[in-house]
């Protein structure tokens with residue numbers, strides 16, 4: 074196997090796979106490195122907003138939910154979305170993206186390969202040393218590439234239980250007094266239900282968040298087992314994607330929304346945009362700018378809400394009312 078490539082992408086999540094797809098059939102050789110043997114599985118609730126619509130994810134891989142149930146403390150609201158939210162299992166998303174690379178001649182995929190360290194124009198893995206002209210960090214929220222560049226990360230956390238049994242209701246539970254800036258979600262998958270809590274560790278510690286989640290499950294009659302508990306950080310601290318011949322995409326770039334934790338759409342879009350940029354350095358990344366607008370809008374809104382802690386519940390109620398309008402949904406990226 075050769076060890077010199079024009080582009081090395083570290084991480085075959087949605088960002089890395091999308092970047093590889095963009096480089097497919099270019100005159101650049103690319104190596105996509107993934108530490109896991111199986112492409113796809115990732116700690117994630119699998120919710121897809123309309124920002125992923127351009128990526129052609131097959132309908133039969135998703136469940137679609139036009140109606141959202143929202144609880145603010147104990148009051149229930151409903152919103153009908155113009156563009157339904159969708160749910161996908163990350164294994165299915167990864168395998169769908171991988172299938173698109175099947176016939177590529179210039180992309181090599183190396184699974185079960187852990188990148189241990191990075192030096193100028195080379196990476197050291199458990200399967201040897203590889204050399205690059207361009208390096209793409211698509212290695213998620215604990216990115217080694219980001220650390221190599223010297224960028225700080227800031228994280229929120231998502232934890233969840235996978236509950237046996239399929240439900241049909243897509244639920245958000247908001248309670249600013251209890252959850253601060255976070256929320257509880259109920260995302261129904263095809264063969265189980267993913268119920269979790271998203272929180273900012275600056276305001277809520279992990280132990281307390283887990284207790285709140287367990288109480289929610291118990292109070293609502295969901296049976297859960299500690300074996301099905303999962304959690305991971307989400308880096309939202311965006312400081313750019315382009316650093317000379319090194320690029321960051323997806324969570325490695327801190328592109329996920331601090332407000333919601335949504336990161337798949339940002340990973341896909343940044344992967345595509347950086348792929349184009351590598352092929353043509355003059356390419357203006359307008360799609361990346363477009364999705365950054367949504368991230369900034371969402372984060373500005375929660376910052377404003379946070380300035381008046383005692384008014385938060387009231388603000389959320391106004392927000393829900395506005396979210397019944399199609400134009401407001403698209404203003405926030407759906």
Ligand SMILES: Cc1cc2nc3c(=O)[nH]c(=O)nc-3n(C[C@H](O)[C@H](O)[C@H](O)COP(=O)(O)OP(=O)(O)OC[C@H]3O[C@@H](n4cnc5c(N)ncnc54)[C@H](O)[C@@H]3O)c2cc1C
Nearest residue numbers: 084086087088108118119120188213231323324336337340
């Ligand atoms: C609990 C939770 C729930 C979430 N729910 C949602 C949701 O409903 N909707 C949504 O849009 N987003 C959600 N997110 C966020 C979403 O999971 C991420 O934003 C998204 O996965 C980012 O994609 P990525 O390709 O940048 O990184 P990742 O998906 O993290 O992929 C990175 C890849 O790099 C590989 N890798 C890492 N380090 C190395 C290394 N050293 N060597 C080789 N390979 C390496 C990893 O194995 C992985 O495959 C959630 C996150 C969490 C934690």
